[in-house]
Amino acid sequence: MKKLFTSQDAFELQAVRSELDALSIPYMVKNEFASGAIGELPWQDSQQEVWLVDDSWYARASRVIEPFIQKPNDKALSSEDWICGECSEQNGAAFDVCWQCGAEN
Incomplete structure (x- = not known):
């Protein structure tokens, strides 16, 4: 077995x-x-x-x-931080939504 x-x-x-x-x-x-x-x-x-x-x-x-x-799961495989296009806040790769303003990646 x-x-x-x-x-x-x-x-x-x-x-x-x-x-x-x-x-x-x-x-x-x-x-x-x-x-x-x-x-x-x-x-x-x-x-x-x-x-x-x-x-x-x-x-x-x-x-x-x-x-x-x-x-x-493409987002889970991404290891790069991203910058919000709305408020220019830097967000970690694990976030799909900006923690500062709530805009989506």
């Missing part, structure tokens, strides 16, 4: 499961009902994980989860 995917986002995990189901790729979910143990167990030990039952499916399953792992 090989671990394929894990996420703190339950909706993302369900989306992966749905994709695998649609392609009839055999998998199992580890810690599916362990969320109630958070606090008694470390969060890493109670996080849901998708495991392949048969390693021979790994290449195909990897193509399924690739979009979930890469998560294209």
Whole structure:
């Protein structure tokens, strides 16, 4: 067995499961009902994980989860600060909106 995917986002995990189901790729979910143990167990030990039952499916399953792992987000990849065109305030790369006047980048 090989671990394929894990996420703190339950909706993302369900989306992966749905994709695998649609392609009839055999998998199992580890810690599916362990969320109630958070606090008694470390969060890493109670996080849901998708495991392949048969390693021979790994290449195909990897193509399924690739979009979930890469998560294209151009603004998150930008590491350059920007200057607001409205008030000339310098803003960090993490901001989509000027913190001074509220104008969008």
